[in-house]
Amino acid sequence: MTEDPFSRIHEGDGMPELVVIPPGAFLMGSPETETGHEDWETPQHAVTLSSPFALGRTPVTFQQWDVFLADGGTGYRPDDEGWGRDDRPVINVSWQDAQAYVGWLASRSGRPYRLPTESEWEYAARAGTDTAYFWGDAFAPGRANCLDDPGAWGGKATAPVASFPANPFGLSDMLGNVWEWTEDVWSEFYLNAPDDGSARRHGDLEARALRGGSWCDPARMVRAASRNRNGLGFRCNDYGFRVALSL
Numbered sequence: 001m002t003e004d005p006f007s008r009i010h011e012g013d014g015m016p017e018l019v020v021i022p023p024g025a026f027l028m029g030s031p032e033t034e035t036g037h038e039d040w041e042t043p044q045h046a047v048t049l050s051s052p053f054a055l056g057r058t059p060v061t062f063q064q065w066d067v068f069l070a071d072g073g074t075g076y077r078p079d080d081e082g083w084g085r086d087d088r089p090v091i092n093v094s095w096q097d098a099q100a101y102v103g104w105l106a107s108r109s110g111r112p113y114r115l116p117t118e119s120e121w122e123y124a125a126r127a128g129t130d131t132a133y134f135w136g137d138a139f140a141p142g143r144a145n146c147l148d149d150p151g152a153w154g155g156k157a158t159a160p161v162a163s164f165p166a167n168p169f170g171l172s173d174m175l176g177n178v179w180e181w182t183e184d185v186w187s188e189f190y191l192n193a194p195d196d197g198s199a200r201r202h203g204d205l206e207a208r209a210l211r212g213g214s215w216c217d218p219a220r221m222v223r224a225a226s227r228n229r230n231g232l233g234f235r236c237n238d239y240g241f242r243v244a245l246s247l
Helices: 062-070 095-109 118-126
Strands: 008-010 017-021 024-028 045-049 053-056 179-186 204-211 227-231 244-246
Touching (some): 053 118, 062 095, 118 204
Antiparallel strands (some): 008 017
16 A cells, blocks of 8 residues: 555545645744734744654545444434535534544554644645645635635535545645544643644643634634634534544
8 A cells, every 4th residue: 555645545435535645844823914813823833744644535424424333333323414414524523423433443444543633634734835725815715615605505504525626735625614623632822832743632631622614614714724622522513523544
C-alpha cells in the first residue's frame, strides 16, 4: 500500500477513503487583521509535522456509520433530522461516539486509526495556503456549505459530502457542512500549545476542540483558523468528524 503524498487509502466497501498528507510546517492560528478573527485563535505559532499522516477525504458519512452499527460496533443510530443518510455526513455524534468509531475501525483494520489533532486538522485544511480560506481571504459563494452560502443547503441542512470543491490536498468539506471533532483537550488560547502536530493533553479535560464550522454558521466561522469546543458526550445536528491514520 503506497504512502506517497495525496495517494488514497481505502480499507474496503463502507470504510472511509483517506488521503495521505505530506509532512510540512505552517503558522497555526490567525492574525488580528483577519476578518472574523477570535482571541482563541492566538497566539499564532509555528507547527512542524515531521511525518506524513492520512486524513479522511470527507467527513464520516451515515452510510459508513451504519456499517459500524450493522457490525455490532455500536448500538447508537444517530438521527439524520429527516435530511437523508447515505452520503450525508453523520451528525448528532459526540466526541465519545467518534472515539468508539475510530476504535472499531482500528480493530477491524489492524491499523492505528484515530481522530486528527487540531494542528493536523488546520494544516490539512490550509493545504499550503495562509489565507482565511484555502481559496483566499474573502468568502466565496459555492465553496462551502454555511449560513452565508446562497445554495441549496446553506442555513438549511447538511449537504452530501464532496458537494463543494475540494482543497488543494484533495480534501472535501474541511470548511463548512459539519463541525469536526478533534483529539485535543480544549484550551482557550494557544499558549504552550504543541508545536510538533501532537494533541494537546492539558486544559479543560471535560471538553474537546472542534474545527471547520457548519451548515448553520456564518462564513467567519468556516475559516481555516476557526475553533469551537463542547463536552465529551454532547451531540448536535451540526457536529460530525473525520478519521485520521498514523503512518
